[in-house]
Amino acid sequence: MKIVSWNVNGIRAAVKKGFMDYFNSVDADFFCIQESKCQAGQIDLEMPGYYQYWNYAQKKGYSGTAIFTKHEPLAVKYGVGDQDTEEEGRIITLEYHDFFLVTVYTPNTKRDLSRLEYRLQWEDELKAYLKQLDSEKPVIYCGDLNVAHExxxxKNPRSNIGxxxxxxxxxxxxxxxxxAGFIDTFRHINPDVAERYSWWSYMSKVRERNIGWRIDYIIVSQALSDKIVAVDIHDHVLGSDHCPVYLELAQ
Known part of the structure; x- marks a missing residue:
């Protein structure tokens, strides 16, 4: 079972930069995107064999998530906890017989940290939600989580502290x-591998010199740890300031 997560920084722009070529070549069972930056009816993606689930932000050209999947879910949810809406379009949960798939575009704290309090509240609510799901069946949680953990x-941790x-x-x-019972799949398999990043600033030559951050993750419940077959960061894929991250699980 192949899972891909990619912050496309605008799906309409990404399509013009080869998105569908990568989508077709990777042949994922679940392809999650963040920062779609579109509204209903603004793009029509031809994806034969895939169900499409979109969560649009109320604000035009902002945020948004989507999941493209070969497997029809038992249920779809667009909020956290008891809510089935989220005005910035940041979360989608698909329920299957054996697991939940959750994709998230975590709020950015902003350069001046003005959104830190909101971000921490988001994190607290999301953790409680993931734990509740995990009590029912294993969880696959992926997306742009907007944090470099360690x-x-x-690339430059000391100058970025704070x-x-x-x-x-x-x-x-x-x-x-x-x-609380979850695994960062990339770091689980590659505990000491450095200089593998998923996001680079658009500043001149930053990506060429690999001055990046790993802020895109696929995280799973510990119950799925023995099912991890392969993990990767597809940093050769262009079209966004982020690149796709990849997980393969045994079924």
Whole structure:
């Protein structure tokens, strides 16, 4: 079972930059995107054999998530906890017989950290939600989580301490989630592998010099740890300031 997660930074722009070529070549069972930046009716993707589930932000050209899957779910949810809506379109949950699939575009704290309090509240609510799901059946949780967890997960950790995406608070929330029974699949398989990143600034030559951050994740319940077949970061794939992350699980 192949799972891909990719912040496309605008699906309409990504399609013009080869998105469908990658989509067709990777042949994923579940293909999750974040930051779709579109509204209903603004794009029509031809994906024979796939069900499409979109969560649009109320604000035009902002945020948004989608899941393209070969497998029809038992249920679809677009919120956290008891809610089935989320105004920024940041989450989709698909329920299957043996697991839940959750894709998320985590709120950015912003450069001035003005959204840190909101972000931490989001993290607390999401952790409770994931734990509730995990009590029923295993969870696959993926997306742009907007945090580099450890120093190994970004090129210049010392100069970024306290910056958005590398604050103690954001990193601590990730630590707490993992300690609650979840696994960062890439780091689980590659505990000491450095300089593998999923996001690079658009500043000149940054991606060419691999000055990046690993902020895109596929995280699973510990119950799925023995089913991990392969993990990867497809950093050769262009078309966004992020690249796709990949997980294969035994069925």
């Amino acid at each position: 120093e190994i997960d970004l 910056n958005a995406g590398f604050t103690d608070e954001e990193r601590g929330r990730m630590t707490r989630l993992l300690k």
